[in-house]
Amino acid sequence: MxxxxxxxxxxxxxxxxxxxxxxxxxxxxxxxxxxxxxxxxxxxxxxxxxxxxxxxxxxxxxxxxxxxxxxxxxxRVVTVEEAVAITECRMVLEGLCAAKAAVEATDDQLTELAEIGTAMGKAVADGEPMTYSGLNQELHAKIRQFSGQQVAVELLERLNAQLVRHRFQLSLRPGRPQQSVNEHLAMIEAIRARDPQAADAAARAHLASVIDALRE
Amino acid sequence: MxxxxxxxxxxxxxxxxxxxxxxxxxxxxxxxxxxxxxxxxxxxxxxxxxxxxxxxxxxxxxxxxxxxxxxxxxxRVVTVEEAVAITECRMVLEGLCAAKAAVEATDDQLTELAEIGTAMGKAVADGEPMTYSGLNQELHAKIRQFSGQQVAVELLERLNAQLVRHRFQLSLRPGRPQQSVNEHLAMIEAIRARDPQAADAAARAHLASVIDALRE
DNA sequence: GCGAACAAGATTGTCAACGATTTCGTTCAC
DNA sequence: GTGAACGAAATCGTTGACAATCTTGTTCGC
Structure with missing residues (x-):
């Protein structure tokens, strides 16, 4: 032991x-x-x-x-209601990060995002939900990072840590990756287009969809 | 000692x-x-x-x-840049709370907000910045509370605690209350009108103005 | 048989002393 | 006179033991 x-x-x-x-x-x-x-x-x-x-x-x-x-x-056990509340906060904070990333990221960093996007598409096409889940995490982490908003990064990491159990449950749901991948690609496109408003909207739309999924 | x-x-x-x-x-x-x-x-x-x-x-x-x-x-000393980053996070989180408060608050609670609004107008007219600062705090706290978003409330209280020194400095600045009071009244009006989008926009506009003021 | 007082066990909260690390002033060699 | 090596003081990190509190099982009275 x-x-x-x-x-x-x-x-x-x-x-x-x-x-x-x-x-x-x-x-x-x-x-x-x-x-x-x-x-x-x-x-x-x-x-x-x-x-x-x-x-x-x-x-x-x-x-x-x-x-x-x-x-x-x-x-600590996180109830579904709490998970929804946490994800609502993530929604606005990741929206902020996405908007800032659209402005602040370097061209190299935009390329990184694009690569993750293609890898995500491939993972979904191949039916590998665990790979997709990992890429999902990576994508969100990189967007946070590229925003340069240290305070938001810390808050988001704290919030994310509380959701481990729910995230697990979610990513294995059949059909979920297929819907999620399009929302992620939209986020990536908006950031690559350097359009802060579109990036914010895309990030919010994605997490609103996660909230719907959490509520079953 | x-x-x-x-x-x-x-x-x-x-x-x-x-x-x-x-x-x-x-x-x-x-x-x-x-x-x-x-x-x-x-x-x-x-x-x-x-x-x-x-x-x-x-x-x-x-x-x-x-x-x-x-x-x-x-x-811990909070630099001006950090204060700006914190206020950016407050901006989106208080926007969320204001939007939810516009939907969730009871009619009695809306009346409370209106009362604070008139008191704020009076404090500014009488030139009492400390009274105004207290009402300011009270207003933001009540909006948070009425939103029912416990997670956002906790995050905001944590963020606010880090800003004590900067808040002090800000509220004593000449002319600042006069500008701020209108933004606050706009927030109150939007919430009383039960218009979530307008409430979010008003809260964001107010804190964007605070960020400008922080940068001097 | 049922409920309340009681006592034993387990677990956390508090304490004072010891050891490790850092900081700062001093000394010595060059 | 300058810089590095040394050493003492201050402060934090760790340890083991003790006290306070809560939980659980038991017993006693009805």
């Missing part, structure tokens, strides 16, 4: 525990609403309870775990 | 320290970039270093303090 990774020198124990825990939660190794007992985690990661504690406080700030005073921590 | 408040029973030491520290930072009692030494704060608040430490980790998650490994914590 011991999941011990090397406590390599120079790496602070707390950051070690933080990385391990975050990875475990994001990787889906923790069941939803699972209790996170400080002592168990400390032994599992080979660090002291204080380090685990600090990591848990950090993760609570990121919204990945829920801490109740004197009653411990657990993996 | 001892700022000791009662360590009232039932109140956890960490939360006590957290509240004290947050208030001190938001209240402007800490100079920008001031070093926050754990031992000093522990003695000042009458709690142990571990509690102060936990509080500092929390505040770092909120973006109010900056923590550098092995080198301590300090009050």
């Amino acid at each position: 011991a999941n011990q990774a090397k406590p390599s020198t120079g790496e602070q124990a707390k950051q070690h525990a933080l990385a391990q825990l975050r990875q475990a939660i994001l990787g889906g190794e923790m069941s939803p609403a699972q209790r996170l007992v400080e002592n168990e985690l400390a032994e599992q990661f080979g660090v002291t309870r204080a380090s685990v504690r600090a990591a848990l406080i950090d993760l609570a700030g990121e919204g990945l775990v829920e801490r109740i005073p004197n009653r411990g921590s657990r993996v | 001892a700022n000791q408040a009662k360590p009232s029973t039932g109140e956890q030491a960490k939360q006590h320290a957290l509240a004290q520290l947050r208030q001190a930072i938001l209240g402007g009692e800490m100079s920008p970039a001031q070093r926050l030494v754990e031992n000093e704060l522990a003695e000042q608040f009458g709690v142990t270093r571990a509690s102060v430490r936990a509080a500092l980790i929390d505040l770092a998650g909120e973006g109010l303090v900056e923590r550098i490994p092995n080198r301590g914590s300090r009050v």
